[in-house]
Amino acid sequence: MDLRSSVEIITEWDIVAARQLGRNEAKKAGFGTVDQARITTAISELARNIYLYAGKGKIEIERVTDNGKFGIKIIASDEGPGIPDLRKVMEDGFSTSGGLGAGMPGVKRLMDEFKVVSETGAGTTITTTKWLH
Amino acid sequence: MPQEVGRQYKEIMGKYLERPSEEDLYVGQQFSRRFIEKEIAPEDVISIHKTALIELHPELQDEVWNSLDFLIEMMIHYGLTLREHQSLIRKQEAIQMEMNVATKVQDTLLKTKMPCVGGLDVGYISQPATQMNGDYVYFLNKKHESGVAVADVIGKGIPAALCMSMIKFGMDGLPDGNTSPQNVLGIINRIVEKSVDDSMFISMFYGKYNAEDTTFSYASAGHEPALHFNSRTGEFSELDAKGLLLGVKPDTEYEERSVVLNDGDFIAMMTDGVTETRTEEGFIDMNAIQNLLHDVKDKSAQQIAEHVYHHLAGLQNYRLSDDFTIVIFKKQPEQV
Numbered sequence: 001m002d003l004r005s006s007v008e009i010i011t012e013w014d015i016v017a018a019r020q021l022g023r024n025e026a027k028k029a030g031f032g033t034v035d036q037a038r039i040t041t042a043i044s045e046l047a048r049n050i051y052l053y054a055g056k057g058k059i060e061i062e063r064v065t066d067n068g069k070f071g072i073k074i075i076a077s078d079e080g081p082g083i084p085d086l087r088k089v090m091e092d093g094f095s096t097s098g099g100l101g102a103g104m105p106g107v108k109r110l111m112d113e114f115k116v117v118s119e120t121g122a123g124t125t126i127t128t129t130k131w132l133h
Numbered sequence: 134m135p136q137e138v139g140r141q142y143k144e145i146m147g148k149y150l151e152r153p154s155e156e157d158l159y160v161g162q163q164f165s166r167r168f169i170e171k172e173i174a175p176e177d178v179i180s181i182h183k184t185a186l187i188e189l190h191p192e193l194q195d196e197v198w199n200s201l202d203f204l205i206e207m208m209i210h211y212g213l214t215l216r217e218h219q220s221l222i223r224k225q226e227a228i229q230m231e232m233n234v235a236t237k238v239q240d241t242l243l244k245t246k247m248p249c250v251g252g253l254d255v256g257y258i259s260q261p262a263t264q265m266n267g268d269y270v271y272f273l274n275k276k277h278e279s280g281v282a283v284a285d286v287i288g289k290g291i292p293a294a295l296c297m298s299m300i301k302f303g304m305d306g307l308p309d310g311n312t313s314p315q316n317v318l319g320i321i322n323r324i325v326e327k328s329v330d331d332s333m334f335i336s337m338f339y340g341k342y343n344a345e346d347t348t349f350s351y352a353s354a355g356h357e358p359a360l361h362f363n364s365r366t367g368e369f370s371e372l373d374a375k376g377l378l379l380g381v382k383p384d385t386e387y388e389e390r391s392v393v394l395n396d397g398d399f400i401a402m403m404t405d406g407v408t409e410t411r412t413e414e415g416f417i418d419m420n421a422i423q424n425l426l427h428d429v430k431d432k433s434a435q436q437i438a439e440h441v442y443h444h445l446a447g448l449q450n451y452r453l454s455d456d457f458t459i460v461i462f463k464k465q466p467e468q469v
Binding site for chain 1: 224
C-alpha cells in the first residue's frame with residue numbers, strides 16, 4: 001500500500017491539487033465531512049504559505065498509526081527564507097490581521113499535533129497530524 | 134454528548150418542518166445557546182443539521198446534500214476566527230488580572246503620608262483616567278514644614294505609572310537639609326534625565342510650606358501654575374516659576390519664588406487634567422476654576438479639592454480624559 005504521497009507546490013493550482021489529495025486521503029482514512037474539511041483547510045493554508053513566502057516546496061501526506069490510533073500526517077517543507085520570529089507567527093491575531101488567512105495558529109487548531117522547524121535562510125518544515133477520534 | 138445534541142436538534146427541527154411555528158423557532162434559538170456553551174464550532178452545527186436532515190428527509194436531492202457540504206467548507210474559517218476570538222478574550226482577561234495586581238502594587242509603592250504641621254490644612258484628590266495613574270502626589274514632612282510634589286508624566290496609563298516610582302524613590306532619597314524647592318527639582322531632574330527614555334517627559338510642581346514664617350515657597354518644572362487665593366483681597370493670583378520639564382537637560386536651573394500665607398489663604402496645585410477639562414463646548418478656562426474654588430473658599434482643604442473634582446468630573450460624566458489631581462494647602466489660624 002502506498003502510505004505516502006506528495007504534491008510539489010510551485011503554482012497556485014498546485015494548492016488545489018494538494019487539497020484534493022488531502023481530502024481523498026482523509027476520506028479514505030475514515031474522517032467525517034467536517035474533519036475532511038478541516039484537514040483540507042490546513043493543507044490549503046500550509047500550501048499557500050509555501051506558494052506566497054517560499055516560492056516552492058512540497059506537501060506530503062501520510063497515514064500514521066500510534067498505539068492503535070489512526071490518523072493523517074501532513075508535512076509541509078520548503079527551502080525558503082525561513083521564519084525569523086516563530087513566537088510571533090504562532091500568536092493569535094498576528095497573521096490574520098496581515099491578511100494571511102488562518103495562519104499558523106489556525107492550522108494548529110484544525111489539527112491535533114503541530115510542530116514547526118525553521119532556519120533563517122534555509123527553510124521551514126511543518127509537521128502536523130490529525131487523529132481519528 | 135454530540136449524539137445527544139444531534140438527537141435533540143433533529144427533534145426540534147423535525148417539529149418545525151412538519152408545521153412551522155414561532156414556538157419551534159423560539160425553542161430552537163434557546164437550544165442554540167447550548168451549542169455556544171459547549172463551544173460547538175459553526176461547521177459542526179451544519180454537520181449536525183445535515184445529519185438530522187438525512188434522517189428526516191432521505192428522499193431529498195443531491196443538490197441539497199452537496200450544498201450543505203459546501204456550506205461546511207465555507208464555515209471552517211468562521212470557526213477558526215471564533216476560536217481565535219475566544220482565545221484573545223481569555224488572554225485579555227489574564228492581562229486585566231495582571232493590571233489589577235499592578236494597580237495594587239502601584240498604590241502600595243506610591244503611598245504617601247499627609248502632612249501635619251500647625252496651621253496648615255491639607256486636602257487632595259488624584260484620580261486616574263484609565264486604570265493606572267500617571268499623576269503623582271508626594272508629601273515630604275518635617276517638623277515645621279511640609280513639602281508637596283505634584284507631578285504629571287506626559288501621557289497616561291502604564292508607562293506613565295511606571296515612571297512615577299522613580300520620582301518617589303528620588304524624593305525618598307533626598308538628602309536632609311536640602312529640601313528647598315529649587316534643589317528638589319534640580320536633583321529629581323538629574324535622576325529623571327539619567328533614567329528615562331528621551332520621549333518621556335515629566336512636569337512637576339514642588340511647593341513647601343514653612344510653619345515658622347508661614348511662607349509658601351515653590352518651583353516648577355514646566356508644570357501648570359498653581360493658584361493662590363488671597364483671603365484679604367478675595368482675589369486669585371497664579372504662582373508660576375521658570376524651569377524646563379524634568380528629563381530634558383541635566384543642568385537645568387529652577388527658579389524659586391515664595392509667597393506669605395495669611396489665615397484663610399489657600400494654594401491650589403493641579404495637573405493639566407484639571408485645567409484642561411474638556412466639555413462639549415471645549416476647554417474650561419482658568420476663571421471657571423477660580424470661580425469653583427471661590428464658591429467653597431471657606432470649606433476645609435479636602436472639601437475644596439473634592440468640590441472641584443466632582444464639579445469638573447461631572448461635566449465629563451465622570452469619564453476623565455486625563456489623570457486628574459488637585460492638592461490644596463490652606464492656612465488656618467493656629468489652634469492653641
